[in-house]
Amino acid sequence: MSSGAAYLNRLNDGRRVWLDGAIVPDIRSHPAFQGTVRSVAAILDLQDDTDTESQVTFTTDTGGKANIAYLIPETKEDLFRRSRGLQVWSDATFGVMSRVGGFYRTQLTAWHISRHLIEREQPYFPQKIADYYAFVRDNDLLVTAAGHDPQIDRTKLAHELGDLYTAVRIVRETQEGIVVRGAKMIATGAPYMDEIIVSPHSKKTGDEQRYAVMFAVPASHPGVHLICRESFASQQKDDHPLSSRFDEMDAVLVFDDALIPWERVFIKDDPEAIWHIRSDRFGRALSLHENIVRLASKLEFTAAVGTELAYSIGITPFAHVQEKLAELYYQLESIRALLLSAEHQATLHPLGVWEPALEPIITAKNLGNRFYPRALEILQQLSGAGMLQVPSTIAELNGPLGSQLQKVYRGADRGSEERVKLLKLSWDLVGSRLGARHELYERFYAGDPVRTYAGQYADYDKQPLLEKAARRSG
């Protein structure tokens, strides 16, 4: 059975995916999910395709085949190999799907590598994480995570909101495990995933100890509800080439006194330990490296679409158009260079693994959240109202008024069908709800830019700068 077929089988597991007021009986056949389910299965099948298998998988120490996101970078070449493999993966969705892309699988791999970091505080952590890593890797499982508290009042802590259980909190402990109640946001892609890891993404205070818990559950775990936002999926493949295939979905997790078995409770009542492992430099470097690979795919795609838009209406001779296209190209080129630079400047970590250079990666992330919205703006500027002028469906080009519409919609370099397809694609990227969600995603997936910039400041090694500048008085 192919990886994709196995995935489709696994989805029949009774997960509680709520949409439009009810639980979706089977996401494989529901219009809001089926297109994306098919895409995920197809991407997983890249692991079995002879053209791509060697790129997107590797052989584990026990002789099995595993996804490249689980590869431990024991040599510098392993980093390049991860990069190439993850790129194939990202290119398959033009960077539009982030969680299938391997972000949390990579994060888990990093936690596994660094697992002894917090063993003093959390003695069972190393073994539990190692087991969990082997489990998801060897079963080819897809993993996402959720970690933000509900956005109720940003001036208050979780326990100051009147109700103790808005954010996920331990209710009680039993012999089998812990019982948790409350919500976590946003589990991107959760309805399509096998596993969800839950832990606070911001640092918890000493007063919030019972919120400081890190655990994993299958998406179908009893007591776990996945509250979906409205679906952005379309059934019209021709008219909405992205929305019909790549609506990753975002879900709020509600834990209704869910029992988490001990082997999946990685950390408990320990804000420091969670912060320690989450802010571990190696883990950030490896997981964000995956992210930048995906960002490059996406910027490559927007650059291509922008270029085609310009060709299709014959505007490339204009200086202001060339300037805008050049900007799309240099966006892509600078992210690519930062990625390459992170890889070439990787260093050998005391744990015997290779760590991509963090600074170029953080730079790419912070540039990225300015680049992507600007790329969309450029696509708008290149197309003008053109994206709005298309017939409601491509099929109309062959309908009763077809012969007239074909004349009206042809482009400078292509026929009407190719041109309308391009405009539909552009609109799906720029003007659809999926597109708008992606703009928000790129701005915020790594946290509020105000904080991610502060983070770059805090992390930056300023000493070399200052020393060199100090020679000025020499």
Next chain:
Amino acid sequence: MSSGAAYLNRLNDGRRVWLDGAIVPDIRSHPAFQGTVRSVAAILDLQDDTDTESQVTFTTDTGGKANIAYLIPETKEDLFRRSRGLQVWSDATFGVMSRVGGFYRTQLTAWHISRHLIEREQPYFPQKIADYYAFVRDNDLLVTAAGHDPQIDRTKLAHELGDLYTAVRIVRETQEGIVVRGAKMIATGAPYMDEIIVSPHSKKTGDEQRYAVMFAVPASHPGVHLICRESFASQQKDDHPLSSRFDEMDAVLVFDDALIPWERVFIKDDPEAIWHIRSDRFGRALSLHENIVRLASKLEFTAAVGTELAYSIGITPFAHVQEKLAELYYQLESIRALLLSAEHQATLHPLGVWEPALEPIITAKNLGNRFYPRALEILQQLSGAGMLQVPSTIAELNGPLGSQLQKVYRGADRGSEERVKLLKLSWDLVGSRLGARHELYERFYAGDPVRTYAGQYADYDKQPLLEKAARRSG
């Protein structure tokens, strides 16, 4: 019968509105149109509502009641009166609907006022326009226009594209009128309008004489097809408060050898005359004045939504939030000031009418196409991913998981229902296809910014500047 009821009656006229491959039998009952139809009718009823009647209408010279957009500004106070009336009109849709707002009704009023401008070249123009003006005014008709040629190859003129009839062109003349063939873009709001005025928006060359025609047709005129883009309308009033009511629709007009009767053929075979009347300063000033009234409504709305978003999650104490809100306020205030300034600086035109000062209006327009996209960006920054975290329908707050969702979604200053409504509204403004269309609209409705800036340069009276600066050497 109220104005709205009369409007609903008129819509039953066999117009050929194409959507999804077929003609819509009756837009009043079709899901893609009915919400907006209802909104238009309700807005028209403002003309009969005792609270607003005196603001949005005036008494014509023949004693009838007419929409304020048709008011000829014979006194300076008339300009202020127009401004107040058009504001009521715009506020009713938060500035989201532009053509109901009165842009082309105002343009027509201006052409009527300036009708003798081209009587040497087009001797029948003055009488035809005067009759048409009286006709639409006295019958309370809604008017839009279309003027762009299909966007095929911007390096070529209309007659150089191989096929002579991509853009609207005269095929032949008969005793009854002219027969036209070809397309015009974009007739914003056309499916909802009574009348459509067609004429080239850019200057035609001498080689394109047969394209230089200006005429008007009812939306239901034989041989006229309205090709709609995909519908952005929603049926869910609670979840999509804007998309369910204000999808103005954009349509491409296809003329299939339509016969235009002589009384509606205002200009023929005369690029100069069309350009002359279209670029008349008075007409630009009066019609763009209406536009800026609407822009102010819209910016007021985005400022309000931004303010509420910030209140609702308790982020107003943060400096970067205050900075962003201040920017929304100064956007609004500067547009308001420009509007007021245009009115206070109005001058008496030789024709005996008052002309709003053009420079502040052009400034407002050019600032506006930078302000609005920035306002949307600020809304994204204030909300972060919050807009994506809402349940798929508001109804879920009272569904099976209601009690838990109500806890999760309440805000710092309001309950969950009010908060989710606000987030749904914000998303409808920022993330829906309607919202994306509005971003494009504000950027481009007045033409490519590259050209509108060039226009401001060309028009600007530089002499006073230069003279004052010349004193530097003194």
Next chain:
Amino acid sequence: MSSGAAYLNRLNDGRRVWLDGAIVPDIRSHPAFQGTVRSVAAILDLQDDTDTESQVTFTTDTGGKANIAYLIPETKEDLFRRSRGLQVWSDATFGVMSRVGGFYRTQLTAWHISRHLIEREQPYFPQKIADYYAFVRDNDLLVTAAGHDPQIDRTKLAHELGDLYTAVRIVRETQEGIVVRGAKMIATGAPYMDEIIVSPHSKKTGDEQRYAVMFAVPASHPGVHLICRESFASQQKDDHPLSSRFDEMDAVLVFDDALIPWERVFIKDDPEAIWHIRSDRFGRALSLHENIVRLASKLEFTAAVGTELAYSIGITPFAHVQEKLAELYYQLESIRALLLSAEHQATLHPLGVWEPALEPIITAKNLGNRFYPRALEILQQLSGAGMLQVPSTIAELNGPLGSQLQKVYRGADRGSEERVKLLKLSWDLVGSRLGARHELYERFYAGDPVRTYAGQYADYDKQPLLEKAARRSG
């Protein structure tokens, strides 16, 4: 004796102006100051020039002639009259000199009007301020102010810095008055002024009571030292048309146990009273109104220079040039509109004076600190390296290589001398230290933008916005 001549006489008063390590014996004949002294005298003479006298002065209640900045706006027309008069004043220096322009004279006028505001806390304030207002008005005195504490450590208050006397603080009180020690920044233009008003510009805490003092001193007061920054003045009138005439100078005031007589001690030991009078809405509105008049002068000048630069090398046909010039024009037009709008929307204050609308003024200020740096950037973009290519002195055009240089430096529309003069002027505006100081000034004169934006947020009347938007659910 003319106003200017009287001014020159007054300057011979023993003021302690420190430059390059020594006290300047007489600024009227010192190269760093004499050019500006001449400019100030010339501007004052506008009060006696028959062309301008009626615009820049008014007749006081005692029949004397006084500068327009001292006019109390008892009618709405008085506001327009102030505006016109202050514009003449600002235009005389192209907006480049801010303190001669009347900012603090206006502020003092406002304090005089609002003097009873704090009479409960500071019973002598009303009479002292009234006397001082009459004194400076009737003697045609120039006034500046200083109010910032030394910028040592922004995380600490004045009394937490180890030394109590870095910022101005009361040392002791005597029968004659108070003795103060410490520094205040930045007294813009102080070496050229008659009077300096000292008071904290930010709100002092209860712990800083002895710093909460407001007083006035002549610039030559014993114990007062004016520590100048380096001079930006040039002796070359032809080559540096601005720097040779308009270096306003900035000075740090050092009080070396200076005795301030009681009649000039307006407020003492009272943080609240100082904050109350300083933040009084009327005072802010009237004084910032003067500022916006000056800002408009400056933007008019940059727009003129940009236009000439473009003409002089024949680049106006290029679209990107037109776009940049249009931006200069709309900067100017929007500030002008905000100014006009503030005047037209002025309201009658309970004190019987007319208050310009604050919101447009604050908007103009906050737009202004973004506009001016952008205007300079546009001048750079228009000129390119041209500003750097000029001979070191204009005289060289008539020197040994003159005939060759005249050929090389002529422009598209003017001879070499006119063109080089224009380039020299542009460089003086953009590239000189005076120019760089002005960029800093426009960014910061009204405080750190982070705070001025927060201020606009705090002040803004949000209620009308929210009420109108609330109708959305209707």
Next chain:
Amino acid sequence: MSSGAAYLNRLNDGRRVWLDGAIVPDIRSHPAFQGTVRSVAAILDLQDDTDTESQVTFTTDTGGKANIAYLIPETKEDLFRRSRGLQVWSDATFGVMSRVGGFYRTQLTAWHISRHLIEREQPYFPQKIADYYAFVRDNDLLVTAAGHDPQIDRTKLAHELGDLYTAVRIVRETQEGIVVRGAKMIATGAPYMDEIIVSPHSKKTGDEQRYAVMFAVPASHPGVHLICRESFASQQKDDHPLSSRFDEMDAVLVFDDALIPWERVFIKDDPEAIWHIRSDRFGRALSLHENIVRLASKLEFTAAVGTELAYSIGITPFAHVQEKLAELYYQLESIRALLLSAEHQATLHPLGVWEPALEPIITAKNLGNRFYPRALEILQQLSGAGMLQVPSTIAELNGPLGSQLQKVYRGADRGSEERVKLLKLSWDLVGSRLGARHELYERFYAGDPVRTYAGQYADYDKQPLLEKAARRSG
């Protein structure tokens, strides 16, 4: 004799450097030049300093020692070696001096490598360039260039300006060589250089054949005049640490019927050949590579200064400060990554040399002309008016008011002297004429951004983009 001493000797050569209307007798002792002369000599001495000699020089095939800029990259390691050596060179002036940095020496090295490219059209070119390369390399000569025509009217070609000899043009040919007349702009650094290469920087048309000449002259060549802009040099080392040492000077070259001997006339009457060699991809890649090394030095310096400014007044805890510092860091990091990426992706050229990847280099250049002005803006925002509040000379801290000034000027983390030095340095970078010239330089050195962006568009290999995106329909 050290390299620096040899340089000083060579300067005594009768060059006609015009400043303030006269020829400077000896730039080594003239206040406008001596500081920079000393800096250049000191930098040249790095070639003899045991710490740096091996980095900044290499051994030629004839066993001599030569500057690293002349190294032919025969291995990939040679590229890294060039990069390291040029960085030492750039760091010595914090990237502030561009022509000493090796730009044109590198360009010449590239022309030498590619010399056979145009041998069909210009058969003597290969040998002449090879000889010239060996000559300058082996004599350790400094080289600059000039290539822009006088900026008279950008809508006209050189021969359409009435006078044929505004731009350099051949007057006649003799047995000894060609006689040229006219001007070229801007020979950056020319007064300090040994050699100047002259050729048109933009493509000449067939009608401008006599302008299409490429030749080299010593800076002291008879008939060659160097017309300097005004000097930005300061004599105050402490108060102007950059302006006192690094005023590179810009000069317009005027050729007064200068005779250029045949061996230095590389190309003649051949627009195509000049364009061919100038636009050769390898030459652009190698010479711009040098530029990016320098840009990184400069951004490192601005980042260091920004960091120190923030530390010195205790503002690093503020989020908006951290955001700005982060931006300085990511500017630097992205340029570094692009540089590294260009080196790692270098390819073997058919000529047997290694070519740095051009795309990352062009990207760095185009980002750079947006980054540097923004870096200066950030320095302004961090310092606020602080940079203006310093005493006119540092010496005043130890003058009559010293004890009081020392209190006022100390910082959060340093004493008053260190703090004032930092502020003086910042102001020299941001507010001096040298600083303003650098902003212009970074914006324009590589040409008008409108054109450099168009260039990136034109060069970009779009095929891979389009092919990958084409799979979307698959």
